[in-house]
Amino acid sequence: MAFSLPPLPYSTTALAGQGMCQETLELHHGKHHNAYVTALNGLVESKGLAGKSLETIVAEAGKAGADGLPVLNQAGQHWNHVLFWQVMSPKGGGDKLPAALAAKIDSDLGGLAAFKEAFKQAGITQFGSGWAWLIIGHDGKLKVTKTPNGANPLSTGEGQPILGVDVWEHAYYLDFRNVRPNYLDNFLTKLVDWDVVEGLLKSGGMKSGQGA
């Protein structure tokens, strides 16, 4: 089995009215994400990845430290983008979270406003390329965190992401130029599909279904 680029769950024009234009989605999915998939497939044989799930590959590459980076860069970015496309939607945004997710955010993170601020700060302060995350930690509590480049909370061993936002400049430069805070505001208020996030909370995280 080879890794594959999953189709976007919406058209490339679907998010244009919500701050993510067609060109961004075409490039981000069709070029950037696709390049990670192609590069990862090119590493399967030389790095002995055959038979492993994407999640296992990411976790093992993370544990390997600097030696694992060539695999982590591609495998992590494949996993990260698979999640990213899922957590956005043309019907995303708004402050009406489904009940279980809202209650969990209230109890673990001090409410929706506090969560949004923490998530936004994580994205702003991830210097250079990387991601900001909402994860289920090993203690079962929600937590906000961030990782550089292609890493993620599976590779760092921090927990299971249920929401992630790409803060590589390619994710927002056409729509927001240098103003990353506005991209993050827009993501939280207009793009996040909270039903999907609650689904991932209930299932304990995303299973990509991808493997070598």
Place this chain on the structure above:
Amino acid sequence: MRLSSRRGLLLGAGASALVASRAFAQTAPAAGPFTLPPLPYAPEANEAAIDTRTMQIHHDLHHAAYVNNLNAALKDHGQIGGLPLGVLLTKLAELPDTIRAAVRNNGGGHANHSMFWEIMGGPGGTPSGELAEAITRDFGSFETLRTRLETAGNTQFGSGWAFVTVSPEGRLGIAQRPNQDTPLMEGGRVLLGNDVWEHAYYLRYQNRRAEYTRAWWNVVNWDAVAKRYAAAKAGTLGI
């Protein structure tokens, strides 16, 4: 760190960022030891590789943010802030934990971009004289140097820079660094360098970084690079 929330408030939607930023750049307090150097040429000067809009955003907003954030980090650290930038960047390990990352990221960003503007604005072409001889000696040919620097830039995963380094004896080398790190942080010197953060090329080249790193040679100012080479050998190249 790169984008303070203050900037986010001041700048409106992305589409109007440039206009708003101009106002910001003019009204920002020059509090602190470091200042944004003006571009040494018009923003149109690098059109053979870099579009005008990118030059404006890159200098007026990205570089300005590094300067402002560096000054903010040093605000309550007068003695440290009095150091020349090239010296400050060799003392990261000695800085207080509270400002080390900010000085590394923003001080590195200030040094890297100051060098970057200085060595562009030229007609490209080939180096000459003593510098050309050093390139042939250390790389075999100018074309080999070009290929090796492009490879260093193209393979820097995520944000970062590709550099040609120069020793006090005039020996040249290739280095790549993530984010805003620079060989200055290890006491080295940079002859020239290319920015491979996506903000450096995304508006014109999008995901095609290799096209950017190849076209970039079209705007290198070899006279400026030769001056840096002479300064490095004389021990007077600050950053």
